[in-house]
Amino acid sequence: MRRWSELRYGEGFLATLVVAVGALAVVYGLQAISLNLLQAAGLVLLAIGGYTLAFTASTEADRFFFAVWGVILSAVGAALTTSPIINPILSAGLILISLGLLGVFAILRRRSGK
Numbered sequence: 367m368r369r370w371s372e373l374r375y376g377e378g379f380l381a382t383l384v385v386a387v388g389a390l391a392v393v394y395g396l397q398a399i400s401l402n403l404l405q406a407a408g409l410v411l412l413a414i415g416g417y418t419l420a421f422t423a424s425t426e427a428d429r430f431f432f433a434v435w436g437v438i439l440s441a442v443g444a445a446l447t448t449s450p451i452i453n454p455i456l457s458a459g460l461i462l463i464s465l466g467l468l469g470v471f472a473i474l475r476r477r478s479g480k
Contacts, residue, residue: 375421375432379414386413408446415440430472437464 390406393399401409419436422429441464445457 375418375425378417378421382413382417383410386410402450404446404449408443408449410443411439412443412447415443430468434465434468437461437468 387410390409394401415436418432418439422432422436425432441461445454
């Protein structure tokens, strides 16, 4: 049996997607929380972004690629989920700041030779 650290990205992505959609179906079916379609899609993207960031910590190859996509997916998911409460322009600004900081950290890391 494979350990969690031996999962390929696609396998974990698919499992995360199925679990997130299943959890949303249960929440929607129980009518525990009223969600619109954008909020539901945001929660799914947030779950996938979280998985992508967790995968980044467990892999050696393509760390920067997975980190960037993890930030993008998480930030867009959070923006969609909170759009009725928080202005989407604020969320877009936070996404851009996060990506800019991630780029700076990547440049500094390459220059230091690590």
